[in-house]
Structure formats: structure tokens, C-alpha cells
């Protein structure tokens with residue numbers, strides 16, 4: 001099977017890098033998006049996503065003549081669906097009193113429907129969007145059957161999740177192992193042929209539902225691991241221990257790898273995907289459900305620490321350093337920092353936030369500072385929420401004279417507490433209550 005022309009539907013964080021990588025490997029690619037602004041700006045060579053290397057990759061793809069953006073799919077040898085699967089805004093599931101979020105699959109449904117007029121015998125359709133188990137078989141297959149063609153018999157259909165890390169997408173797309181789950185073995189083989197155009201990592205073939213589970217299992221494993229780290233941070237606080245020291249010692253054990261605690265879990269993957277298991281089988285997922293609860297309530301723990309450090313929060317000026325969901329990215333989606341700010345405001349604090357990767361962000365109810373200096377100048381306390389390299393490099397000497405604050409709360413173990421204490425700051429680190437409780 002030869003793939004000369006493909007359509008990639010959805011030009012977001014995954015679709016656009018995938019489309020441009022195929023185009024830069026000689027495939028003729030039509031990238032499809034329902035947002036006319038994205039389509040027009042891409043055709044002018046402008047990109048709407050901050051990802052290292054992506055601007056050049058798209059520019060090359062356009063210059064080569066292999067890539068164009070459009071509002072509608074066209075006939076092609078293969079169709080890749082890479083649209084978002086967010087939560088439903090106003091609808092929740094419930095099981096035995098436990099309330100859980102539900103996936104909004106409307107974008108997958110309309111992407112699959114948009115292919116219908118162009119689907120031909122011998123085509124390959126790949127779903128990449130993270131989806132609840134059995135989506136390919138139970139949701140996508142019946143939609144595509146409306147073409148009169150049958151998946152697995154007349155055309156190939158497979159699920160192949162992306163597993164790339166934001167910030168390293170272009171490299172990981174090529175180097176990571178890739179799983180391809182077909183509705184039948186021939187579909188998985190067709191998917192392998194397609195991705196082997198650029199994937200250098202191992203390509204593993206399996207069935208569609210296994211591939212769907214693999215993707216959600218990976219992110220759920222990470223979420224549960226972070227939840228236990230967050231719970232350890234609360235225990236360490238209670239018992240007068242430095243959780244960071246304790247975790248680093250525990251991780252010397254050859255079979256232990258505890259992740260890091262922090263202000264909570266954000267982003268569009270790890271804080272979302274575990275709910276797909278809970279939704280699909282709430283009776284089987286108490287651990288996954290409670291891990292989500294622990295991570296979602298970590299901002300409250302942060303606020304308790306700030307409260308302990310500052311006393312009553314009412315009327316206090318707090319500088320928030322970092323709103324992104326993780327270090328060195330500009331993505332503020334589902335960021336726990338957002339929740340920390342809202343909780344501090346609810347307690348009466350005046351909060352000014354500084355996010356170097358998106359200084360102009362417009363977030364409901366959050367006042368953004370125009371610079372680090374503005375954020376910290378009048379502050380009573382500095383609260384570090386994201387370990388951006390630029391923040392890790394800050395030193396108390398560097399800030400001397402620029403802030404009124406005498407109190408620092410570090411929620412990510414980003415700063416050297418001795419240096420800050422030496423410079424006269426009161427230093428509080430999430431999960432490190434070692435120096436506060438005597439009588440050890």
C-alpha cells in the first residue's frame with residue numbers, strides 16, 4: 001500500500017505536528033480544521049501553537065508544496081483524526097455517590113462524519129484522539145458504515161494514540177514507540193505502513209481496544225503515581241519530614257520510582273484521561289477515582305501552607321509565579337495554578353500573577369502582572385507554582401530591593417531554601433515541614 005496523499009483532521013497540538021512531519025517526509029497532506037482563522041493563518045505560514053521547532057516544520061512543509069490547510073477533507077489514501085476529546089461542560093456521571101466527569105465526543109463524531117463523502121475502498125482511517133475504551137469499535141465504526149463501506153473489509157480502520165510530551169513533540173513523534181490497534185490485523189498492518197514513513201521507534205501492532213486502553217493506562221499510571229506523591233507530601237507535613245528528601249531516598253530502591261508532589265496535576269492529558277476509565281466502568285475504578293480527587297484537591301493544601309505562612313489571608317498581597325500547567329510550556333489549560341489563585345482570592349487575598357510564557361493571558365478573575373518586578377514589588381509573599389527554568393534561576397540576591405515580601409512559599413522544590421533563609425526570607429516548601437517541627 002502506498003500513501004501519497006493524506007488528510008489530517010484537527011490541527012491542534014498533535015494534528016499540526018503530525019501533518020507537517022508527514023509533509024516533510026514527502027507525503028501530500030491536507031490539514032483540516034473547522035476554525036477558519038487557523039486555516040487562513042496556517043496558509044500564510046503563521047502558527048497558533050507554541051512548540052519548539054514547529055514554526056520551521058510548518059514553514060518547510062508549506063514551502064515544499066506538500067502541505068495546505070483547508071476547512072473540508074478531500075479524497076485521500078488515509079485520514080487521521082486528531083481532534084480534542086474534552087469533558088462535557090454541564091453533565092456529570094454518578095455512581096454510588098461518586099460524581100465523575102464525562103467525555104465530550106462530539107468532535108470525534110463530526111470528524112468521522114466529515115470523512116464520509118470522501119471515503120473510498122482501500123482507504124485507511126486512523127483515530128488518534130484519546131478516547132474511552134471501545135470508541136473505535138462502538139462509536140467510529142458505525143458512523144463510517146454509513147458510507148456503505150465496512151471497516152476491516154472495504155477499508156482499514158485503526159486506533160493509534162499519540163504519546164508525545166509537549167515541548168518535545170517533533171522529536172518524540174519520530175523517536176517514540178508507536179502502538180497501532182486495528183479493527184483487524186490488516187488494518188493494523190496498514191497503519192504500520194503509514195507511520196513507518198517517519199516513525200523510527202518500534203511500531204507495535206495490536207487490536208483497537210487494547211491500543212485505546214494502553215493510552216489511558218499510561219496517563220492514569222502517572223496520575224496515580226503523582227497522587228501518592230501528593231499524599232506523601234501531606235503526610236510529611238504532618239510528621240515533620242521533608243518529602244523531597246524522603247522520596248529521593250526511597251527512589252534509591254531499585255524497584256521504586258515515586259514522582260514529584262506539587263500544586264496539583266494539570267494539562268489536557270493526565271488530569272483528563274483517567275476519567276475515561278471511570279466513566280466507562282465506575283464500579284471498577286475506585287483507586288483511579290480517588291487519585292483524581294487527591295490531585296484535584298492539592299491546590300487546597302497549597303492554600304493551607306500559604307495561610308500557615310502568612311496568617312489571615314484577607315487583604316494580603318500575594319505574587320504568584322507561574323500559571324502554566326508545567327515547567328517551560330505556555331499551556332495554561334487545566335492548570336492547578338488557576339485553582340490556587342481562585343482559592344487565595346476566595347480567602348480575601350489580593351493576587352497578582354506573573355507567567356513569563358504568556359504574560360498577556362486573559363484568565364477569568366485573574367489579574368496578570370506585566371512583569372516579574374510588578375508582580376513582586378508590593379507583595380507580602382511570593383508563591384512559586386511552576387518550576388520554569390527562568391524561576392529556578394532566580395536568587396534572593398537577584399530580587400533584593402525589588403520586593404517587600406519576606407515570605408516565600410515554594411510548591412515545586414524549585415529554590416534552595418538555605419540561600420533564601422540566609423537572605424532573611426521565611427521559607428516554606430510544600431511537603432517540607434522538617435525545620436518547623438522540633439522534637440524529632
Ligand code: SAJ
Nearest residue numbers: 162163164165218219259260262265266267269270325326
Ligand atoms: N506533574 C507532577 N509531578 C510529576 C510530574 C508531573 O505534579 O512528577 C504534573 C505536571 O506539573 C503537570 C501534570 O503533572 O501539571 C502533567 O504533566 P506531565 O509532564 O506528566 O504530562 P503531560 O500532560 O504534559 O503529557 C503526558 C505524557 N504522558 C506520560 O508521560 C505518560 C505524554 O507522553 C502524553 O503524550 C500526554 O500526556 C498526552 O497527550 O496524553
